[in-house]
Amino acid sequence: MLTFVARRLAYTIILLAIVSLTIFFIFDLIPVDPARLVCSKQCTPSLVEANRHRLGLDVSVLEQWWRFIVGLFAGRTFGEEGIAITCAAPALGYSFSRHECVTTIVAEAFPFTLSLALGAFVLWLSVGISLGVLSARKKGKFADRAASVFVLVGTSLPTFITGILVVLFIVLQFNLVNPLELGNWHNPFTEPLGWLQTFFFPCATLALAYAATYTRFTRSNVIETSSEDFIRTARAKGLTEKVILRKHTLRAALAPIVTIAGLDFAGLLGGAIITEGIFGLNGLGRLSIKAVTQTYDLPIIVATTLIASAFVLIMNLIVDIAYAFIDPRVRTS
Amino acid sequence: MSKFLEVTNLNVSFPTEDGEVRASNEVSYSVGLGETLAIVGESGSGKSVSNLAVMGLHNPVRTKITGSAVLNLADGPVDVISASADTVRRLRGKSMSMIFQDPMSALHPFFTIGDQIAEAWHLYNKGSKKDGIKKATEMLDLVGIPDAASRAHDYPHQFSGGMRQRAMIAMALVNNPSLLIADEPTTALDVTVQSQILQLLKDLQKEFNMAIILITHDLGVVAEVADRICVMYGGRIVEDGTVDDIFYRPEHPYTLGLLNSVPRITAGESHRLRAIPGQPPSLISLPSGCAFQPRCEYSTKVSSGACASTVPSLSDKGSGHLSRCHLDAADLNNLVKDKA
Numbered sequence: 001m002l003t004f005v006a007r008r009l010a011y012t013i014i015l016l017a018i019v020s021l022t023i024f025f026i027f028d029l030i031p032v033d034p035a036r037l038v039c040s041k042q043c044t045p046s047l048v049e050a051n052r053h054r055l056g057l058d059v060s061v062l063e064q065w066w067r068f069i070v071g072l073f074a075g076r077t078f079g080e081e082g083i084a085i086t087c088a089a090p091a092l093g094y095s096f097s098r099h100e101c102v103t104t105i106v107a108e109a110f111p112f113t114l115s116l117a118l119g120a121f122v123l124w125l126s127v128g129i130s131l132g133v134l135s136a137r138k139k140g141k142f143a144d145r146a147a148s149v150f151v152l153v154g155t156s157l158p159t160f161i162t163g164i165l166v167v168l169f170i171v172l173q174f175n176l177v178n179p180l181e182l183g184n185w186h187n188p189f190t191e192p193l194g195w196l197q198t199f200f201f202p203c204a205t206l207a208l209a210y211a212a213t214y215t216r217f218t219r220s221n222v223i224e225t226s227s228e229d230f231i232r233t234a235r236a237k238g239l240t241e242k243v244i245l246r247k248h249t250l251r252a253a254l255a256p257i258v259t260i261a262g263l264d265f266a267g268l269l270g271g272a273i274i275t276e277g278i279f280g281l282n283g284l285g286r287l288s289i290k291a292v293t294q295t296y297d298l299p300i301i302v303a304t305t306l307i308a309s310a311f312v313l314i315m316n317l318i319v320d321i322a323y324a325f326i327d328p329r330v331r332t333s
Numbered sequence: 334m335s336k337f338l339e340v341t342n343l344n345v346s347f348p349t350e351d352g353e354v355r356a357s358n359e360v361s362y363s364v365g366l367g368e369t370l371a372i373v374g375e376s377g378s379g380k381s382v383s384n385l386a387v388m389g390l391h392n393p394v395r396t397k398i399t400g401s402a403v404l405n406l407a408d409g410p411v412d413v414i415s416a417s418a419d420t421v422r423r424l425r426g427k428s429m430s431m432i433f434q435d436p437m438s439a440l441h442p443f444f445t446i447g448d449q450i451a452e453a454w455h456l457y458n459k460g461s462k463k464d465g466i467k468k469a470t471e472m473l474d475l476v477g478i479p480d481a482a483s484r485a486h487d488y489p490h491q492f493s494g495g496m497r498q499r500a501m502i503a504m505a506l507v508n509n510p511s512l513l514i515a516d517e518p519t520t521a522l523d524v525t526v527q528s529q530i531l532q533l534l535k536d537l538q539k540e541f542n543m544a545i546i547l548i549t550h551d552l553g554v555v556a557e558v559a560d561r562i563c564v565m566y567g568g569r570i571v572e573d574g575t576v577d578d579i580f581y582r583p584e585h586p587y588t589l590g591l592l593n594s595v596p597r598i599t600a601g602e603s604h605r606l607r608a609i610p611g612q613p614p615s616l617i618s619l620p621s622g623c624a625f626q627p628r629c630e631y632s633t634k635v636s637s638g639a640c641a642s643t644v645p646s647l648s649d650k651g652s653g654h655l656s657r658c659h660l661d662a663a664d665l666n667n668l669v670k671d672k673a
């Protein structure tokens with residue numbers, strides 16, 4: 001088990017290095033010159049060169065990448081003496097459009113994204129799993145049919161539509177949230193109600209499609225597992241239906257959900273662009289979209305892309321380890 | 334005197350889109366404590382379906398069951414077919430147990446062997462977790478698993494096929510049931526392991542004075558362990574007799590066919606191995622007469638085409654040896670002799 005974890009950890013670190021290097025190479029290929037973008041109106045070739053130097057783009061891609069990695073662990077100073085700015089570790093770069101360390105910008109945006117992802121995750125897991133189990137148990141009956149309508153609606157309505165509908169017909173219609181306060185940050189620990197006001201509807205919107213998918217997935221897994229021989233054995237032993245469902249069926253039926261849920265959650269930690277946009281949440285998704293479409297702020301783009309991929313890779317590692325704990329066939333072979 | 338289990342006129346059918354599958358058709362059999370009843374027949378003849386009904390393991394919504402299956406328990410008889418689901422559940426594991434064909438898929442892959450046996454024990458016994466594991470270890474030891482104390486902490490995938498079936502037997506017997514239904518317990522195993530498992534069942538039967546129903550499609554495995562044999566075909570019992578009746582005085586052409594397809598060494602003469610030609614009937618649309626008629630080489634010997642038009646009744650050919658055939662036993666014997 002320990003060697004398994006160590007191997008997976010090493011593997012993840014190598015992958016992170018490769019992915020980050022790839023990101024640097026890809027952005028280098030894009031035919032937009034950040035040095036020219038940040039240049040003032042009276043731009044001269046020498047000013048562009050100076051900018052290129054300030055942005056750290058006058059060295060090879062490999063060197064840029066290496067400076068970034070070092071900065072992650074040791075912090076980094078941008079610019080020349082006199083106007084030098086130091087960003088503490090983990091330094092993700094310096095944004096010349098916002099004149100701030102990228103780490104600071106990301107740290108401001110991340111609580112929005114985390115709140116949204118976590119809230120949606122809890123909602124969709126609880127709704128998806130309970131509806132899935134319910135409709136598997138009541139296969140063909142009214143509850144199952146109602147759940148299948150929910151699945152159909154949830155999987156076919158895109159988030160941007162449900163989001164707009166929720167804002168127009170629930171949030172604004174019933175005055176549930178002051179439009180001027182839409183997207184305001186509230187600390188969930190000191191102002192839980194304010195936090196709920198900001199995040200409940202975005203989380204519910206984001207969770208809808210996932211909840212529908214998880215309902216379908218849970219339902220089919222529970223039905224499939226119920227016809228397994230080992231469930232017949234559990235029944236032959238004399239166990240009650242309740243114990244059979246809770247202990248024997250769900251344990252086997254939900255194991256694969258751990259993997260999928262972990263990866264879906266990781267995907268959202270990189271930012272939920274559409275939901276953040278509709279509900280005015282200044283999370284990572286909105287940050288990166290703005291950086292790409294309005295300012296072409298390369299350090300922010302690189303940082304958010306890297307963060308999103310790092311979450312996926314790290315969650316992959318966690319999910320693999322968690323799965324080994326759940327399934328002894330993985331653990332002991 | 335009544336036997337421990339008495340199944341009478343059991344009918345089990347499954348309504349499907351293509352029609353009703355009549356998997357068990359007026360089936361009657363009984364087995365006493367300390368006795369072994371073998372139920373033999375080709376795959377799909379209704380052996381498992383009949384016995385799953387006794388265990389109450391059919392889906393109540395999708396299965397139609399009539400008839401009776403009475404367990405003569407110490408505190409009075411219970412008909413498991415008409416009893417409530419909860420009553421039958423409380424009999425499972427404690428009064429009757431069942432083991433299945435594929436011991437790999439029959440054990441839960443996520444729980445240790447010891448936990449799975451202990452879980453069955455805890456259902457009917459008070460005791461700590463430790464007591465449960467201790468009991469599980471005892472049972473594993475009893476069924477011949479070496480180093481049982483440490484193997485109890487292993488998972489099913491760490492056991493070999495034969496070991497898993499031993500573990501299943503340990504689990505089925507942990508509450509000392511009076512009836513054990515073994516549904517093809519050796520079919521998935523190597524030949525050498527097969528005889529070990531059958532021997533184990535025989536030994537345990539002596540120790541616990543159990544009634545055993547041994548389901549198999551292989552007549553070859555029952556000669557040594559069974560007291561009585563029921564031969565099933567197309568959802569019906571076609572012949573029912575003692576081991577000697579079935580092996581030495583078979584009275585049904587299907588039983589003859591089965592015997593011919595089993596390798597036997599008879600004194601002096603070598604035996605030609607012959608599978609029964611043709612396919613078992615579909616249980617949705619059984620032939621109107623004898624279900625075996627399309628495959629039976631003797632059906633032409635019966636006058637007025639009765640084989641194709643009338644279902645033969647299961648009649649006593651003397652001293653409790655039952656057969657479901659229009660042909661007279663003496664006539665069948667003569668025909669067989671003529672052929673040889």
Ligand SMILES: Nc1ncnc2c1ncn2[C@@H]1O[C@H](COP(=O)(O)OP(=O)(O)O)[C@@H](O)[C@H]1O
Pocket residue numbers: 347349354356374375376377378379380381382383616
């Ligand atoms: N749940 C079910 N629904 C429909 N048909 C079934 C069901 N279970 C068994 N059958 C059918 O009943 C017949 C007898 O099956 P079974 O008793 O398992 O045969 P076997 O003698 O091999 O144990 C088979 O044709 C099988 O397809």
Ligand code: SF4
Pocket residue numbers: 585586587623624625626627629630631632635640645657658659660
């Ligand atoms: S009743 Fe007729 S068809 Fe059926 S087994 Fe007897 S002889 Fe053959």
Ligand SMILES: [Mg+2]
Pocket residue numbers: 377380381382516517
């Ligand atoms: Mg069977």
